Amino acid sequence: MNIIGQVIDSMIRYYSGDVHQINHFLKVHGFAKTIGEMESIDKDIQELLEIAAVMHDIGIKNSEKKYNSSAGSYQQIEGPPEARRLLEDMEYDPELIERVCWLIAHHHTYDNIEGMDYQILVEADFLVNAYENNMSKDQMRNIYKKIFKTSVGKEIFREVYNLE
Template sequence: MSTPSKEAMTAEMRRVFGSDEKRIAHALSVLSFAEKILQREQADSNTVIAAALLHDIGIQEAERKYGSNAGRYQEIEGPPIAKRILESLGAGQQFVSEVCDIIGHHHSPRETETLNFMVLYDSDLIVNLRDDVEPSRLAGMKEKLERMFFTGTGLDVARDTFFGTGGA
């Protein structure tokens, strides 16, 4: 199965986001946490890396069309853009459809989820908590965190990131 390189997908992500450095930094942060989680979870790295880089790729289109970056609009607008990018980089059909499926519900987990989805979801969650929640509030969420993450590794990495007490 043909899968585009991380470098090529990163370049396309940067091209779509243009001068929007905040979105670029977000995608790269999600990628770096995904790579950390992938070291211990047996997910498919290529799929997770593509989903990490492209998960919010519909955000500007959502803002243009609906004046909102709400999750459900991103979920509608992201997959066609991701599909175009991945196909232009020669990705196989099965790969494209799995990555686009993840992007298309990345804020709306289903009853049963793939490990690839879970790793992307946990990585995005870590970055969103890190960047959007006051550290003092995070400290009060230690127990709640356990119910927020899909993977044990995601939870460990989150604890390590927020409280410096991961692993074991």
């Protein structure tokens, strides 16, 4: 089994029985994989992006337990330690683990997006959240203007949500 398959398997077990969370991270992964491949990003960055996309919301479970909330600010606190534990158990490269944890710790922070992995992760998450959160067309247009930077992410967003 490749690294992405291992991470997906681990996250399905982590969120066992939580169909919403499992479906969410699989959809975010699908968009992140597609955008990254179509933007022709470096293969190592692509792998890191896909791992982060699968694990990006790993902090929700502990956020709900500790704070009775799944707010993004709590996810960014609670997610990295859980991701680190899972990835270290799988004996992954420490540099990969650091970047994945950093992305998880910042995936709800949009004011200083640096790096294609970060940009694509945020775009992929918004592609899914726009539907799951039943955003209005005005909210979607605003997000599109403020967040989306990759040509592929923009095209997918316009097509999926039928935006002009």
